[in-house]
Amino acid sequence: MKRDLIADVLRRAEVGRTACVGGWVKTRRDSKGGFSFLAVNDGSSFHDLQVVAEATLPNYRDDVLKLTTGAAVTVGGELVASPGAGQRIELRAAEVTVHGYADPGAYPLQKKKISFERLRELAHLRPRTNTFGAVARVRSALAFATHAFFRERHFHYVHTPIITASDCEGAGEMFRVTTLDAGEAPRDAAGGVDYSRDFFGRPTFLTVSGQLEGEAYACGLGRIYTFGPTFRAENSNTRRHLAEFWMIEPEMAFADLDDNAALAEAYVRGLFRHVLEYCAPDLEFFNTRIDKTLLATLTHIADSPFRRLTYTEAVEVLERSGRRFDFPVGWGKDLQSEHERYLTEEAFQQPLIVTDFPEAIKPFYMRVNDDGRTVAAMDVLVPKVGEIIGGSQREERLDVLRDRLRAKGLSEQNYGWFLDLRRFGSVPHAGFGLGFERLVQFCTGMQNIRDVIPFPRTPGNAEF
RNA sequence: UCCGGCGUAGCUCAAUGGUAGAGCGGGUGGCUGUUAACCACUAGGUUGCUGGUUCGAGCCCAGCCGCCGGAGCCA
Known part of the structure; x- marks a missing residue:
């Protein structure tokens, strides 16, 4: 036809x-x-x-x-x-x-306004609406532009495993993967479930990050990125969280935190330029019906550099702000949502790259700075959506990494192959993770993350 | 998981403790190069569930379920 x-x-x-x-x-x-x-x-x-x-x-x-x-x-x-x-x-x-035909008495999408909440219950039909058609086209364009961006820069696309036995240092609660019968699982001597008799012979989970495997390929191919589904079994009920979402994780060898921040900024701004050029009718719709500042914001951000500041500077800005926050501000305390929102939406009113966080509040794999009290971490914060990227330069020194594992109470045995990357031909390297749905949210103005993924999975919701 | 709000017609919402309403959508008829069409008529309800208070509960109370917003966790 x-x-x-x-x-x-x-x-x-x-x-x-x-x-x-x-x-x-x-x-x-x-x-x-x-x-x-x-x-x-x-x-x-x-x-x-x-x-x-x-x-x-x-x-x-x-x-x-x-x-x-x-x-x-x-x-x-x-x-x-x-x-x-x-x-x-x-x-x-x-x-x-x-x-x-579509029987008008039964077909729910009649010509009228339907709330996004209602359309979530009609996830199989909502792609026929103006809004979700536009979201799907923008999402597809952003995915395509992601591959184009990294290919132009000679990054190789690596498929890291969905099923994993490592938990990337508790990036979140994990979904267990098992073929054992929940009611009649074999027991070990202590009465616990005997996972040695499970499919993989050990406990396995859905991945919360492809980073560790990504590091292995970066330390061989130089520049790689992953783009795949990621799972968090957190009981999160917010407009920014999903149990199943898509994450893009570039990893570069011979790179430090500055290179990392430069890549993140070039990537995000490049994507904005891409959708502005190729999704104009859809963006005009979002600008008219969803967020009247969308086009001006995307255009402005595409054309202007991100503001970079250290965690220490961010804390000073917050302390000098005179604002009364619900959560206390102080060096050593993690930035709360309200702090991040103040910084990116009010104090600077643009995307921010906050770097060099206290080592105590960041994972073991982040590289310890020369001051000994901070690590080469970075968060990219954008107005309305919040944290869109989290990343770091990785700790490449074997002895330092071992010390940090110990200090965080983690077992060295569980990270044997990861430590091998530091034993053999270790190299400075860096990478980050970008939440794809949060990017789609920012590019469309859609307020709820459940409306920028075709079939959202959230606690208590896995229909369709 | 915590805090707050909300569950009434297909949808969006009204309704002092006293007979359940409107708009949109649907149906029928009319009218028009229309484009959020318009006009008239019409059908449509176990007020989220369970229990309680009361002569009487959509409304008050308790528990549960669901949704939304904020927080935490993070991307």
């Missing part, structure tokens, strides 16, 4: 050409004068194509007049200039084929 994409038809606007499109009816408006208008969308474009179906069509009365919102059709005909306002061209139908 050869068909034209509505995006191409609208872009070329070739009056006089024949075209055949397939899509879903957004609305049908009848004229007693003897014809009907169909707004048809096929997902290739934000915009609908207006179809004019004359009563002279052989199936006008039997088919066209029964079309309602949600019906699937193929329409062939001639492209003509549109006398009406709102579109340059329209398709004068010579043939209308109905593939599937």
